[in-house]
Amino acid sequence: MSQKVLELLKAQFGSKILETSSQFGDDTAVVEPSAWREVAQFLRDDSRCAMNMFTDITAVDYPDRDPRFEVVCHLRSFDKGHRIRMKARIGDEYADGLEIASLVPVWEGANWFERECYDMFGVRFVGHPDLRRILMYEEFKGHPLRKDYPAQQTQPLVQYREGVLDKLAPFGADEGMPFGRQTHDISRNEEAN
Amino acid sequence: MEPLDEELEESALELPSEPMQLNMGPAHPAMHGTVRIVLELSGETITKADVQIGYLHRGFEKMCERGTWTQCFPYVDRLNYVSPMLNNVGFALAVEKMLGVTVPERCQYYRVALGELARICDHLVCNGAMAMELGAFTPFLYCARAREIIWDIFEEETGARVTHSFGRVGGMARPPTAMFKDMVRSGLPRLLFMVGETEKLLLKNRIFLDRLEGVGRVSKETAFALGWTGPTLRSTGAAYDVRRAHPYLVYDRMEFDVPVGSAGDNYDRFMCRQEEIRQSVRILEQVLDQMPDSGPVNIDDPRIVLPPKEEVYTTIEGTIQHFKIVMEGVKVPAGECYSYTEAGNGELGFYLVSDGSGTPYRVRIRPPCFAAVAGLQQLIEGAMIPDVIPTFGSMNMIGGECDH
Amino acid sequence: MSNPAPTAPPKMTIKLDGREIPFEKGDTIIRAAHKAGIDIPHYCWHPGLSVAANCRMCLVEVLPPPGRPAMQLDILRWDPAKKEYVPQKKPKLLPACQQECTPGMEILSESSAHVDEARGAVQELLLLNHPVDCPICDQAGECRLQDYWLEHSRKSKRMHEEPIHKPKGQVFGPTIVYDAERCIVCTRCVRVSAEIAKDPVLSIRERGNLGEVVVAPGRELDHDYTLMTEHVCPVGALTSADFRFKARVWFLRSARTICQGCATGCNAFLDYDPRNNTPYRHRPRDNQEVNKYWMCDEGMLSYKNATEKRQTSALVGGDDATLAEALSAAKEQLQGLRDDPERVAVILSAEHSVEDNFAMLTLARTYVGATDFFVSGKPLGRGDAILMAEDKIQIRAA
């Protein structure tokens, strides 16, 4: 069914579609990272694709591969009922260059999914309006779903926070009622990683 | 005392009016689930909101990378702990998709039956809790009572009331009990009666209606872009139900309607769920009629399914089979697959990557309510504080699933 | 790697399941496949031992040369429709471990239904009298019977009579315990003793399902390579007294190592449990240049040196100390010796690795300024013409 979409993508983007495959009934296109958003936009807007249902964004860590990470996005079209998986491979073995365009401008639902992906893998989504941790807390060091993060690792208990909360962005540093007292000014160590 | 007649500038009389920040949660009695919503208020109106989740994050995906495929079942149970059976079935189907096997017919019916029971549970809890948070405690108790009927059935079938860990790759942990059909048959009318009573209490209640109708409206397009599925999406009028759009198990043989709303507000979400309970009951009745009373439940492949216990203890072949599956796990062919089912909150997706061994390389869950809660912020911005409660309630955030 | 022949002989190949693989003169089918990285299931064959061809697990179908009829056997096959046995023919299968390759030979292994059936049948027969021992057997997890049952048989038990019982837990010698019920009489252990250790103490008594391994009367299994008999045993019949009931193999991880026992430097795996960081055994690692497939008993047990009789924590003046304390104490004592290097002598140990000694040497020369160095060693020990060197200092192998 979505074979057709793969054909369309290949015709439209040529060499920017690095490879396509179909396994277990799922159709996958591996996309040149630089064309990530462009392809997404096309998938949403082209009437033959009409991928208006954003489904999922996540990543997979393959420490032995180069590029090391795969960012995986699943999409579905409501009208056509077809699905596609789109992937991009980024980042070297030290997780440098782990950057890809954010899809929030295309589907606003990508917001939280990309935040989670950033939280768990450290993938930086360029152009994301509010890229901060979502499941882990701000003081957490590292990205737990990377394969080199030991599953049994523990992290120190976070001290009771005295007021200041970067996590409260987009609000700024103050919590509670700001009038009258100008509260705390504890500068935070820059975020983990 | 200042003389009253002193000339004052008009502005000096005004109270300093800075926006006020309010922290709802993470343990707010009117919000089920540990979630924290930071609100910036101007009076009672919300000017900015930030929904913060993660309080129930237990590293589900990381844990799954450590055991065998089968050992994931207790974990998926604890994702959506309101309808764990749907997760069990969803995960089993995902692994079976990679293995390229289909469970026997009897098992398919059984899975549908248990799944629909779990779905009813899910909707009952969601709607009951939402009503309770709006002050209507009795309907909640009615719903809890109705859920009790289902939990009793589950207890009889699986031995556990909440977290059953009942799914297996290639079948179920046990075949249906002899009383299964009778229990469901006798339970359903009582359940429907209680559902009716609940509605009678709520749907003519002005307070309840006023807080639902027109509150938390979403358009179809926005819902799509937000990745909404399930009742939240259907309330906007988009009839997308995985059971209908991509039928799995025996859903293609079932007759049922996909209820949709029109306004995409809290009321529609409430009513969609109520109606889906009725549709589930309809499906259940058909399942009971069609489900064979005998026949295998598990597929016949010693590489996937555990042998009967007597054989394990008495024959070397059984012991070997047991050892291989328990110690090394079911070997799933290398590759990746995305499998999706209709869970209580919508499309529950599992994106699995296997390296061909008995241990998952990556298990990604696509939790339906994660997308729903992600959309909460824009629904409540511009609304009033009391609107947060029903709107949040109708998203049906299940902490375990949302925070995995 | 064998030496390249002076003139490259014409490349001879066989076809295994449609895949061309090369072979050298004298190779058996299984050896040619083994070199090409293809595993034909086998119990009794071992690349380092002579061929016994008694387990029949390696049966393959060899296609007749073009234009010649296949060798066929008359059999009776159960016909479920007619509910009776009907006469049929099936090709005669050959053991891959014994059949030599000839150029152009075509062989079916995985792709032949007959082979598949035969393997299932062999497996079923081998398990007929096998005790339900997996939960108490050290081999579980690395047992060929388990692997091959799942790969090739997958049938449950059809014989429900009481199995034959044979002696269990027989002590063969100081290192080996034998369980006759688990034995599949593949004679690998017999051949290791005779061919590798050159001490034929083991042999087989009786035949069929009564067969079992026995030690020569008046003897114990006590040559220097007894643990190799355990190592080659494809099932859990021979167990090492040292490893017995100590660990479950699926919890162990393997690290590649070199045995520290003598100057031969056998290549080995060290199996350890990552949960408590404890080594449990050595396993020989194939290296044709050094130890082929084998190791001596002393070396096999030398893994204990990593933890036993060894200083594993720091001491200062004979008292327990943390690493940091010990380091600062050492620093204090060694300070100022530069001006007077005669006051210090450094002893390097022959039991350390080359790298450790080099690091020590560099430290002593630069920081301490020492000029006197001594190397401790070990006296010569027992050696043999097989693997054991008299020189017990491992680094000389390097």
Ligand code: SF4
């Ligand atoms: S003890 Fe092991 S190696 Fe020796 S004959 Fe029996 S099965 Fe073979």
Ligand code: FES
């Ligand atoms: S391996 Fe035993 S007969 Fe060939």
